[in-house]
Amino acid sequence: MRKWNEKPYHSLDYMLRERFGEKVYKVTLNGGMSCPNRDGTLGSRGCIFCSEGGSGDFAADARLSIQEQIETQITLLAQKRPINKYIAYFQAYTNTYAPVPYLNKIFTEAISHPQVAVLSIGTRPDCLGPEVLTLLEELNRVKPVWVELGLQTKHEATARYIRRGYQLSCFEEAVRNLRQRRIEVIVHTILGLPGERRDEILATMEYLNTMDIQGVKLQLLHVLRGTDLALDYEQGLFRVYERTEYLDLLIDCLEHLDPEIVIHRMTGDGPKDLLIAPLWASRKREVLNLLHHRMKERESFQGKVF
Numbered sequence: 001m002r003k004w005n006e007k008p009y010h011s012l013d014y015m016l017r018e019r020f021g022e023k024v025y026k027v028t029l030n031g032g033m034s035c036p037n038r039d040g041t042l043g044s045r046g047c048i049f050c051s052e053g054g055s056g057d058f059a060a061d062a063r064l065s066i067q068e069q070i071e072t073q074i075t076l077l078a079q080k081r082p083i084n085k086y087i088a089y090f091q092a093y094t095n096t097y098a099p100v101p102y103l104n105k106i107f108t109e110a111i112s113h114p115q116v117a118v119l120s121i122g123t124r125p126d127c128l129g130p131e132v133l134t135l136l137e138e139l140n141r142v143k144p145v146w147v148e149l150g151l152q153t154k155h156e157a158t159a160r161y162i163r164r165g166y167q168l169s170c171f172e173e174a175v176r177n178l179r180q181r182r183i184e185v186i187v188h189t190i191l192g193l194p195g196e197r198r199d200e201i202l203a204t205m206e207y208l209n210t211m212d213i214q215g216v217k218l219q220l221l222h223v224l225r226g227t228d229l230a231l232d233y234e235q236g237l238f239r240v241y242e243r244t245e246y247l248d249l250l251i252d253c254l255e256h257l258d259p260e261i262v263i264h265r266m267t268g269d270g271p272k273d274l275l276i277a278p279l280w281a282s283r284k285r286e287v288l289n290l291l292h293h294r295m296k297e298r299e300s301f302q303g304k305v306f
């Protein structure tokens with residue numbers, strides 16, 4: 001039986017230990033970029049759920065150089081435990097939405113740090129033109145490059161409601177282009193988007209199984225202050241998941257996903273000061289403990305190692 005680091009699914013922690021021989025930590029960087037969904041190119045209000053910080057509310061201060069951002073976070077993290085390796089994660093906004101010479105500068109600065117083992121870049125599939133792809137291909141020869149794509153859902157009607165701003169075919173082309181260059185792809189999904197039933201969410205999981213992707217982030221829908229989603233929520237246009245309901249859905253998603261796909265995230269950790277609902281989501285440790293407990297009860301996970 002396959003042992004996924006004492007969890008019954010293919011966890012990121014397990015993958016990192018297997019690949020790098022030790023635990024690898026993340027430093028969250030801010031390249032100071034914007035997003036075509038915010039600067040007026042595609043729209044000016046962003047995706048309906050996206051906070052002012054461009055889904056990067058924990059990212060470092062963009063006024064610091066990349067080197068300074070990395071060093072500041074390493075100093076803090078290494079105070080608690082000895083750490084040798086890090087993932088340099090460009091999280092806030094769209095991290096390939098800038099001229100290629102600038103991208104080259106900041107990504108090279110990150111990847112050149114001796115303790116950085118992986119460069120991970122959060123972006124949109126419609127911001128991966130040929131020159132950007134060539135740059136990523138070159139960087140991927142230096143150290144592994146992961147590209148994180150915010151798909152959220154396979155359903156076009158939901159994509160229109162959340163104002164994602166690109167079609168599924170665009171995502172599919174981006175995945176093909178990245179994989180042709182051996183760049184690993186991590187897909188972000190949101191569970192509990194307004195109007196999506198359980199079977200539709202599971203259809204997104206089945207769809208991902210058909211794509212050549214290496215990782216997935218399963219993010220609980222958070223309603224954050226200041227977003228248009230919050231306005232719809234306050235008008236009672238949709239409801240958010242109860243905790244046990246979400247955990248059962250999450251387990252269903254894990255059952256449906258190809259076990260080769262690495263699970264990078266299972267809840268999400270939105271900023272507490274912005275979180276309107278569901279408030280139980282802010283107690284992440286408790287949620288994960290309960291999840292593991294419920295998995296043990298589920299027949300399909302019986303006999304798998306926790």
Ligand code: SF4
Nearest residue numbers: 035037046047050093
């Ligand atoms: S693409 Fe990302 S950064 Fe841009 S509006 Fe949507 S969630 Fe926010």
